[in-house]
Amino acid sequence: GAGVSQSPSNKVTEKGKDVELRCDPISGHTALYWYRQSLGQGLEFLIYFQGNSAPDKSGLPSDRFSAERTGGSVSTLTIQRTQQEDSAVYLCASSLVAGLFSGNTIYFGEGSWLTVV
Amino acid sequence: DQQVKQNSPSLSVQEGRISILNCDYTNSMFDYFLWYKKYPAEGPTFLISISSIKDKNEDGRFTVFLNKSAKHLSLHIVPSQPGDSAVYFCAATTSQNSGYALNFGKGTSLLVTP
Numbered sequence: 001g002a003g004v005s006q007s008p009s010n011k012v013t014e015k016g017k018d019v020e021l022r023c024d025p026i027s028g029h030t031a032l033y034w035y036r037q038s039l040g041q042g043l044e045f046l047i048y049f050q051g052n053s054a055p056d057k058s059g060l061p062s063d064r065f066s067a068e069r070t071g072g073s074v075s076t077l078t079i080q081r082t083q084q085e086d087s088a089v090y091l092c093a094s095s096l097v098a099g100l101f102s103g104n105t106i107y108f109g110e111g112s113w114l115t116v117v
Numbered sequence: 118d119q120q121v122k123q124n125s126p127s128l129s130v131q132e133g134r135i136s137i138l139n140c141d142y143t144n145s146m147f148d149y150f151l152w153y154k155k156y157p158a159e160g161p162t163f164l165i166s167i168s169s170i171k172d173k174n175e176d177g178r179f180t181v182f183l184n185k186s187a188k189h190l191s192l193h194i195v196p197s198q199p200g201d202s203a204v205y206f207c208a209a210t211t212s213q214n215s216g217y218a219l220n221f222g223k224g225t226s227l228l229v230t231p
Contacts (some may be wrong), residue, residue: 035221041223042119042206042220042222042223043219045217045220056218059218091160099217100168100210106163107160107162110159111160
């Protein structure tokens, strides 16, 4: 696609329910990232994928959070037994590869706004 | 533990003047720095970056300055335009981990008034 696509754009869920957030990266991008931004905070790194593997899961806040990526494309972030503190904007991003060099820009999606009530 | 700090939550500047957004970091391992711009209801968009081997990088109206000894960087926008009104995030990372984990500040909301 033309940009990073995320769904749903907004989700209100009851505390204790599970939620799935989906990310469709830019076509051809092998690296995919998940961040979240809680109210009044900066973006917080959660996890990244190079292809289908996630070399670093250390940013995931708890074992209620998991993510997978299949076919080197779409990724799903799953939050089990949601808590009110999970309320945030969950941002997905992608880049050609994981790495810092000119032209390897990280492109962000518009985010999925999650509210846990 | 906030490793990247943007101490000014907001800034107001007149059109045509210079906007200066500041950022401080605490982790001496950071060697790559980026600025992102975010409009409401949109994802952040990349603006400009700088490697620690440089102290200045310029792209059109945008210039980023890096002072490694002070662990400080700044983004200069000149001349400022009303379309520049957005939230600006400073981010830093270390190239040792391929830079995949960006550490973001909380952002500075810039308002450029006509």
